[in-house]
Amino acid sequence: DAKTTQPPSMDCAEGRAANLPxxxxxxxxxxxxxxxxxxxxxxxxxxxxGLKNNETNEMASxxxxxxxxxxxxxxxxxxxxxxxxxxxxxxxxxxxxxxxGTGTRLTVIP
Amino acid sequence: GAVVSQHPSxxxxxxxxSVKIECRSLDFQATxxxxxxxxxxxSLMLMATSNEGSKATYEQGVEKDKFLINHASLTLSTxxxxxxxxxxxxxxxxxxxxxxxxxxxxTFGAGSRLTVL
Numbered sequence: 001d002a003k004t005t006q007p008p009s010m011d012c013a014e015g016r017a018a019n020l021p022x023x024x025x026x027x028x029x030x031x032x033x034x035x036x037x038x039x040x041x042x043x044x045x046x047x048x049x050g051l052k053n054n055e056t057n058e059m060a061s062x063x064x065x066x067x068x069x070x071x072x073x074x075x076x077x078x079x080x081x082x083x084x085x086x087x088x089x090x091x092x093x094x095x096x097x098x099x100x101g102t103g104t105r106l107t108v109i110p
Numbered sequence: 111g112a113v114v115s116q117h118p119s120x121x122x123x124x125x126x127x128s129v130k131i132e133c134r135s136l137d138f139q140a141t142x143x144x145x146x147x148x149x150x151x152x153s154l155m156l157m158a159t160s161n162e163g164s165k166a167t168y169e170q171g172v173e174k175d176k177f178l179i180n181h182a183s184l185t186l187s188t189x190x191x192x193x194x195x196x197x198x199x200x201x202x203x204x205x206x207x208x209x210x211x212x213x214x215x216x217t218f219g220a221g222s223r224l225t226v227l
Binding site: 091 | 154203218219223
């Protein structure tokens with residue numbers, strides 16, 4: 001997988017937007033960016049993915065820079081239940097599996 | 111939505127015994143499932159790719175004779191930890207790809223926590 005870099009931890013106030021950055025400067029033109037999260041002691045959960053256009057779903061928004069070297073996952077109104085480790089993954093094109101890095105531990109503070 | 115069920119959710123066993131963990135896709139068929147392992151305070155590590163009707167593909171450093179994977183049907187993959195030892199204590203998580211979604215959109219099970227005494 002293309003290497004991704006994320007801050008190890010972030011805090012966010014409840015009700016505010018959480019903006020989680022990810023650098024993927026070696027991404028290739030046809031590689032997607034995927035975001036997953038893992039709440040403590042649970043299996044990971046898919047959030048969103050994108051190629052070059054910004055994407056939005058019921059969980060989050062994904063903003064990808066024009067040069068595709070970085071992206072930001074936005075949780076528009078963070079709740080306490082959003083406290084989790086968030087993983088940004090760029091799988092190799094055609095790869096059949098996902099490799100998880102260390103992610104960002106987001107703590108939503110009341 | 112697609113659901114992956116794991117059983118058991120936790121298990122405690124004595125050193126030297128074997129433990130089987132089941133991973134089921136409840137409302138979809140999965141020709142491929144993935145097994146991960148996660149030690150405390152660490153990230154998930156891919157152990158192997160389980161392919162229905164054929165041999166599993168193991169990642170480098172994972173002993174295939176110790177971690178037996180069987181994917182006998184389109185809805186069931188099993189991981190057997192043979193002759194388990196305390197260092198095998200970990201959180202084991204399976205996942206499957208739901209057809210029609212993005213190539214790397216995986217649904218994960220809730221995990222199985224193994225403690226070997």
